[in-house]
Amino acid sequence: MRVLEGVRGVDAALRDGLYGRGTGRAVRRLRALLGAEVVVLTDLDGPVASAGPVGEGVREVLALAYEQGGPVQRGPWAAVPLLVAGELCGALVMRGGPEEALVPVGALVARSLDHAALGRARGRIAQADLRTLRAQISPHFLHNALAVIGARIRTEPERARELLHDFADYLRYSFASRGDYATVADELQAVQTYLELQRARFDDRMELMVRMAPDILAVAIPFLVIQPLVENAVRHGLEPKTGKGSISVSGFGEGPLCVIEVEDDGMGMDPEFAQGVLAGTGPPTRSVGLANVDRRLRAVYGAEYGLVIETAPGSGTKVVIRVPRFRRGVVAG
């Protein structure tokens, strides 16, 4: 059990990689694990961290290990090169420990380092994913907005001019925010612009209610998450419905959480269909909006903070965003 604990400790200490915060702890744990006098972790340039005095002979044994590409012994020192993803990235050097343990422990360290590299890569992929998803949502909205304005240019030029102004405002918002996050208040501005553009089409058929607790207006959330929900309510809840329809957008704080609900009394849908939409297996027009928001929320906050859809055929749809008010790294740009 002691050995397993030691192995787990080394792995945890190397979680940030060879240059992370835990390297010093890692060599101390390795020394205990191997029962050696001195343990040194090196990169290609020389020692990175050591437990015990780094005496003479380390450079020589390193050079030998790198040259031979396998475990070597020279004087009191033994060394094994560390291969991460097939590439040489350093070596584990030891003095006064059991030689036969060095190779398996070296493989263990190499695997931990590989693990750390994969973790970093995963973070970068999530970041890139987020950017892609964000890039996806904007053109979607831009296209719709331009189509609405285009349809009015002849019949109502004055109104089209106003709408273009709204559109310009929206563009400024969309281009000016440099980060991936915006405040709830900024997001509401985007919703406002969108609805101005949509109201032109619905005339009196659409009623809108907005109820926002002031204390969540300054909360930072991922860019463009509310507008797609409102757009979904308009296009799939109200558009197919005959007669009047209403949409309500409400937000409030719930302890450490910030909750935003978008509700319509439109067509509604089958709950299984909604599940398909979120899973990305629904019709492509719908998955751009809701599934995109859902995936971005999950990427930023974790799987338990995805969208929640409450719906049934003929009885409207309610989409709920529930996210922490504060999350490290989520700051409105």
Place this chain on the structure above:
Amino acid sequence: MTSLLAIGLLLGSSVIIGVYGVRAARSTPDFLVASQQISPGWNAMAIAGEYVSAASVLGLAGLMLKNGVGSLWWAVGFTAGYVAVAALVAGPMRRSGAYTVPDFADYRLGSRAVRKLCAVIVLVIMWLYLIPQFKGAGVVLHLVSGTPYWVGVVLAGAVVSSSIAVGGMRAATYVQAFHYVVKLIFIAVPALVLLVRAGGEGRELVLRVDAGAWSRPLLDLHGSGQPLLATWSVLLATTLGAVGLPHVIMRFHTSATARIARRVAVWVIVLLGLFYLFPAVYGLLGRVFAPGLITEGHTDQVTVVLPGAMVPGVWGAVLTALVAAGAFAAFLSTSSGLLLALAGGLSHDLSRSSVPRLRLAVAAGALVAVGLSLPAERVDINVLVGWAFAVAASTFCPLLVLGIWWRGLTVPGAAAGLIAGVCAATGAALASVVTGPHPGWLTVLLAQPAAWTVPLAFAVMAGVSLLTRPPEWAERALLRLHIPQRAAGDG
């Protein structure tokens, strides 16, 4: 009977505001109005409403009665705390986007362990602060209806946690602002009536009782003979404690920018300064018109007892009802804020969070607070509040001040300082309850530990930080705290 009716009406109206009035519905043309930020005035009133507690109403008057004019230093500290908040914390805290102190620790130090530690300290402070609130409710209810002390405490716990469960979960700015107005009116009007009632002679008598004290207004705690030390200790605790109170920091998040957050803090100072005039009036009048309470040891009751003692008959009952309702409002709004902050920490930082768990956390938090309040009947309200402030001053104040203004703060430093602070402050407070009376200065150092625990926490935090290496993003994190948002750039 009148008093019970008044309390009932108050409870009803605040629930109604909570459910219907908070998020006034807006239709499309008003859309932009809805997305505007709440004004600094309302926000300040909400903060003051949440901050002015049963301690302020009952405790301060009681302490005035017991220890004389020097007790006004509490009021000075409670209010002056916001000078420190405005100058040191409000703006940068707003820029960090952190909603709670654990959030801030996470933002600045990036350590899960320190985050958890902060959450535990939040619990300690909140419980210490809830005890006097529940005690206040128990005392008031006992006075107006004759029920035993424990009935009031248990009822208070049930009322607060169920009102949060029904609709109060939404940290409602307007409800808190409403409570400030209620407290001010219900406490101020009877105070003014009593002042008039006391007559010219009475007022002169009141001022003459403390004739000597006015020229040297220091706080002589328990007759310890160390007035200067006691005064400094109380001032340190209350002033710096306000900086670290978890439920107050959240409120600055409502402000749109750091500038507005600071303006709100200034407004809070004005509102608190106005409010604290009135508990002092009760205390001073009590020294002349209800001196019996001192010998009986029931000084915390003075605010409720005094109107009945000075004005006989129906009007006395009406005034008592007003004061009781005001005290209850103080208790209700403060403890719901405290309980929410506590439950937030419990469910968010110390376990995985979801809505049902938040409700559960509220119930659990209230239960523990009620359990702790039952044996606290004989402890002065303000002494209890003083401990909550002392713990806040010796833990979160150093963390926030050093975290915001010094890039050298490290994870081990913060952790060591927090642990030293919370152990020293709670240890001293416990020791002063458990062990008997001590000679002079030791009484003060145990009962009002801030004088040594605050410097200790600062020293440990800074000292250990100097020995260790700050996280590499310290510079960037600090920069974001101090540069106006729009200039901060990416990242």
